Amino acid sequence: MAMSTLESLPNEILINIFEKYINGVDIIIAFIDQQNQRFNGLIMQCRHHNFNFVNCQKDCFHYCINFLPNYIGKIKKLVLSDHNTPGQISTFLLRFPLLHNFRNIHRLSINFNAETVSWIRIRNALRSLSTTNIHTLIINVIHMERPSRLNYINYDMFDLQSIKRIDLLSDISYDDWGLLPTLFSKIEHLTSIRMSCDFQYLCSILQNAFHLKYLNVRLDSSSLSRFFKPYQHTNDSIISIPVLHTFLLSFQSTDPTTFEKLAYYLRRMPALRRLDIKAHGALLDANAWEALLQTSLPQLTHFRLKTTTSCINNIELENILASFETPFWITKDNFYLIVTKHKYLDTKTLHSYKLQVDNEDEFNQPVIQWWIVPFRNRLDDIPTSDIISFGISGVVRSLSQYYYFNNIEHLVIYDMNEGFSNWILKYINYSQIKYLDISYIDKESNIIALLLLQLKNIISLRIDYQHLVTYKNVYLENNHCMKYLDISVNKHNFNEEDIMMIAQLFPRIEHLIINTNMLENVPLLENYIPHLCSLTSNIIDESFRRYKSYERRLWVDNLRQKFQVSFEFAIDNGMTIWIDQAALNESYWQNK
Template sequence: MSVTKLESLSNEILLYLIEYYINGVDLFISFLNQLNNRFDALIYRSKRFYFDFTSIRKSEFNICMNILPRYHHIITSLTLSERDTPGQIHSFLCSFRSFEQFKKLRRLHLDFDANSVDLIDEALHSILKTRIHTLSIKGKNVRSLFEFNCVLLAILTLTRIQRFYLSVDIQPVFCYFPSLNLIYLQYLTIEGRGCTWNNVEQILKYAVHLIYLNVRIIEESLNSIESINDQENNYQLLTKLHTLIFEFIDDYSSITFDKLKYYFNLMPNLYQLEITDTAGQYRSMNNWKILFQTSLPLLKKFIFKIGRLFLSNENISDMLASLEDSFWIEKNNYQIYFITHDYTDDDNIILYYYPIDARLNRNNCQNKYENNLQVWSIGQHAMKQSYSQIDSIVNLYHSGKSCLLPTEHYFNNVKHLEIDHLNSFSFEWMTKHIDLSNITELVITHTDHNSNIIGLLIECTTSIISLQIHLKQLISLRKILMTINKSVQRLDISIDRHSFRKKDIKIISYLFPSIEHLKINTTKLDNLPFLTIYLTSLRSLTFKFVYSFKTLMRNIRQEQLNHILCPDNQYLLTQSKQSITLWIDQSTFQQHIWRSFQSVHKQQSTKRELSEVHLSKCICC
């Protein structure tokens, strides 16, 4: 069978592909003025484009910015992201200060750092003058924006937003606005710092056409909450609500199960319910059983994640005993997990799971403190499957030091896998109980120094896009990996401080030639210019310091840093607590830039060492 070429397709099909399926970035970079007059004519005839600038090369972004003014009025979907490309949104808004210019824009996705985007306030205000129906906002340092909450409420109230995703480092406020109008809102997700229960009540009161609601509830409100009796005349039935996800984090003791029950009674057609209960407040399985039988007759899928930290062994035994009821055993799509949780530096929440399968007979509980996957393994009921398929766990942490591993579970949808103390036994377990072909993000921390096992794991995870690993472990893979991995785009070798030699760069380029984003941890920056020779696909570089970056920044003003790293404003950077990320191009690796910066860094490091010596002498005196 001959392979169908793109050129053999009809103009009608090609035009449809251009307008609905091909990213405008690819059209401008790979098609326009690159193939033939026919394709150029089809692009000129197109009446709509979508553009996703996520992780774009800086040089390609500049090309698009030069061409975009001729086509911006027919863009229907736009994604701008500063993840790994700091300064992208700032550069875009310098050319297009208002989204009002995009007359056909219906979908907008923004991922920004408010500290590095001077024009974001004006841009957010301009959304009010658009006809956008899908909006996604993910931001850091949002508290520095002027009246962000007011702008947010105005967007939801005065526009026809139907789908809204929000993840910022402040809590949005939906309370105390009597004119709040959310009648067009159908899909709402609030992550990041989440919101208070009072805000959730306002959402349930005014967004009467919700189909999907996913909210992280960080804490209870400090203000008094209306009693249920006062609310009964103020809420309508949420007949369209299909999926509800509540993630309760931290202190929410005033939100009783009865209060939850009141709102569940407003959702007669609820199909899927997911509850994360980090404090174990809603652990009574009997309460859930009665609720489902009396108020949620159409519920087909229930996922309950309950905090392990606040549960006693007696609490766990009571829960497991309740799950022996035939009601739970018959529910194949009801899943219950014990969890622990932790926070990342950017306010994301990591959940570690302890699966429980209600279809297994659990009449005894063994406490295994060293387990990262807590499992109660007793004799089974008659089951059709030997493994319990778990598809609701996307992020999984696994340690080779666990003395007990689950044998009856199969994790078929894990995307992010973190491995600690990898050894031959844990690798064998993973090959049997995790679908490694689905892994896109792999983190390997401590190992038993067996490079062969690491090589086998990387070869099994054929779809990984992101890899975090020690540099020494990576170097040892040079003679072990049988095939070159072209799928890895993000490489993080910053776990430990290391020297960054030219030889190391060559090995990385050999093993992972398609690296686009690299994170290192070194004070030796003089070899960085070799990156442009060996890692030709590289788009961003993040580097850590052995000394506190915060201390360094107290002594180096932002203007001085920009002057050193950004001569003639050729590229921009973003800063975190101990690292710098650069959106790179050819000029980034000019040798004199890194010599200047490294000399400043060494000066500040020497000052710190002298200061510590002086302090120690004072203490001794």
Template sequence: MSEMQVMMKFEFLPNEILMECYKYLNAPDIFDSFDQLNYRFYKLIRNIPLHVDFQYVSKSSFDNFCRKIILNPENLKQIYSLHLSNKEMYGQIEAFLSIFTFNEFSNLQSLILTQVKEINMNKLKSMLILIPKLYSLRLIDCNIPNSEIMAVLTISKLRILSIRSLYFVPLAKNETSVITNLTVFGCLLSDLYRLFQYAPLLKYLNVGRLPDCHEVIGRGEDFINNYAFHLRQLIIDEYGYEFEDFEIFVKQIPNLKSLIISAYDNIDIIDASRWEHLIKSSLPHLHIFKFKFYYSQYGKSIIADKFNQFQSDFWLKQHHWYTEYSLKESLGRTTALIYTLPCIADRFELKLDINRYYNKLINNFDVFHNIKYLSLDSEILSKECHYYFSNVTSLILKCKSNLFKRDSDRILLKAKHIKSLKMIVNLYNLKHLDISFLCKIESSTILLEILKQSPNLSSISVDPNYLLSLFSDNELCKYLNKMIKKLDMLIPSLDKFSKIEQFCKIFSNIEQLKCNITQLDDLLFLLNNLSKLSILKVSDTSTNKFIYKFKDEASKLNIVYYLRSYHDNSYDKICNLDLSIWIGKKTN
């Protein structure tokens, strides 16, 4: 079926169905794809709610969308959600705020800001309070103190909030919030007690780190009796306090239905009898209980006994909360991980010396279906393995480092290992592959087979020296050209890469590139010959001359860049350079 036939069938769809489809599309993509088709689509996309996500959007698409919005300011009323990000695209937030003010977005309800910089703060503080319908604010990976932004929002109508810490919570004011959904990167247990007084309507709470800072919380303190009656779901990624502190804390959340908790090196919290008593006495409505507990010790008998305690009728028959554990032994020390099924982690490191202990009567097929990021020792591909990862999107293949091995004795990734790899990992969902840590690969056909088995793969990290050896394989080069949109090859320098012209032809569709460059001419060659390149990150030893010449050339290009230089004080010169470039189409 031709593209014209597909478009004609798409045009036959009624507006109601098209509008449903548009809900799943990013606004810049909608305008890029449908704005110039015909008058019907032109009018339709200007009368639908728009969800704008600028993260990883090319500068050209960013410029194009902003230009169209400026030409028709009424479109600002269509925008209901907005995501601005400086991650990988330094200067995006500043560029946006130089064009628009938030009070122009009269219907904006959800705002996400990623990696806010100091330079953005003055404008943000003056603008955020001007958004009349804002109910969701997420500050992601921001090192700016919360007080800088929250000072203008503490009495707002926010219901969903994601922030770094809870320092903004007023301690002396009789002020409350209508927040129902809160995510915080880290805080203290005492902060949560105060939070319950400040946000009595809280239903969902996600805490990244809850480290034990040896604070003393007296049972008679006023905030101990701030009950969060509405809290239904609690997630703690890293609990560091004693079990006794948690037992006191959960008395404030009697209606909790879901608890997900992780802890590290805290043997007291791995206590099935104590958990059973706590759930029966303080959490009668708990239906979902998931945990992941790490512990390091000498000897392995303790963790086996701990695991067996979770095999009683209360766990298996009454609640169907199943567990298993794994052990890694090294130099007489045992590292243990015990977890409920399926494992709640999204990252996993599978090493050769890890032993897994599980109930063979239980269906173990989906135990690791939450794992998205997997690091895999390549030696495992030559052994029997009892793990299967069905939803991995990022895979690192590693060669176990051993300085005493001869190079000829190191693992060689062969064709037979690909069969083993497919028995461990479902390659269909794979989006990123990192083979920069591999010692040896038998031939280019190995990588070619992985590409063929991974139809959604679009990102790869690889050693440039190895990549150079692949250029003689024409079939592999065609797959690389077609599939790879993001490439990371920081070591060694790309300018030592003798076939840079061939590189640009093979990776002509690349959109994001990380590499090391010391010669300005090579950097300019990439900018001028990779037409789809949107994000370029460069890191290498450099000189003052490089920087001055780059700044001069940058003024002629449609780019936004960030330079971070490191000085050698003994020689009073720049010894290293990190350069991030957000690239747009050339302007006349």
């Protein structure tokens, strides 16, 4: 059968593809002004487009926003991100400071660093959405200096009349909820990390959330700001939270909430079908949970009670595990207690593909050991479905043969031998692994080489540069479509030969993190790595990590004065630059 080409497809199918399956950025780059009048006409007939600027090359970004006014009224989904592309959002909002002309926008996602874009610009853009029918807002922010500024953004989102879903993720807590309860009535889906209030006050807010169906929140009641005090609610007159069907709730280990208080509010959620609790020791009473679940929550089909070894000691662990091995729990196929042990690492390097706003949450760190009850004497992948970050450390016998990990995306290897390799290939769906960190391994190993041959879908790799050289033949054989490469573990050479090798191994590389004194060769990247979107260089001294916000700003301003060309950069573990020809030709590199 002859293979169809895009040109051979009928107009109706092409319009459907343009509207639903192709990023608007790719449509503009690939089709606009390419002397194909048919495609140009069909694109103009489309009723809506989706534009996702995440990881967009700087030249492509500027090219696209020049054409964007032609499609502005048809944009249904818009995604902007400063991560690995510092200055993208400030550039976009300089061109489109108000968003009211995006009249058909349904979903807006803004992933921003408050050090590279003014929070006032973000506020003005959000408030201008009041004349649209915006349904979903996803705001992901790091380095917001003052909680009060985040509170203002919070109010602006909830005040939008058409809004139904809000996801607000931040690396600081926001704590002024005084005006929000009356605004909750229209919200159906809420994800909120680091809410600075106690559980009782959260539920007092929810009694106004008549339409809330999904709630995912991590309480941070111990995080107090200078400006506000956390609210304490004492009225237990809540009648019902009627349509909430999914509740994901995370407590701090020091949270004072008792089981009785938690149970009181859970009984007022009659439609609850899924309940996930990340708990401290006071909430791990198997008998109390059994009594609650036998008499309440009749619709509940999915229950996960999760904790970590930092919340309980070894003696408590044995007793708690035994208390959940009863006939009640064994007969509930989808009810589990899951205890995990995690190993902390620098999550900014592990998750180099996205802004990381919740580094303090232990559950975001790689799992290196686990205990799951009740034990069902079968190869079980149900209780492990939520584990996406995994660490290989210790001895093989600590790894169970009764659980299969189907959704592991991030794999960190601290130690490796043949037993570990065989276990990974048998009990982990390794085709799902996309982010691999082998930077902690000191010695070269044939086992690592064999494992790398199996992991064919890796898009992000953190590795010592010398090990990269050692295993280069593995990557040449696999022809990986690597997008993120972090070789900043130790100081390394960065000669033209090194750059050529990286380009040969990973021809589609988009983000590169280096740690070198040979920055004068940075301009050579333009010749060898044409798809490079961003470069992060470890120029940060140890004193910078201890700076307060004012000292940090002075340091960054002093660095900025060293550049001849004005461009944005982000400072975290290193200096990240959104790459274009002007940035690569900057004289700063020659003066280092």
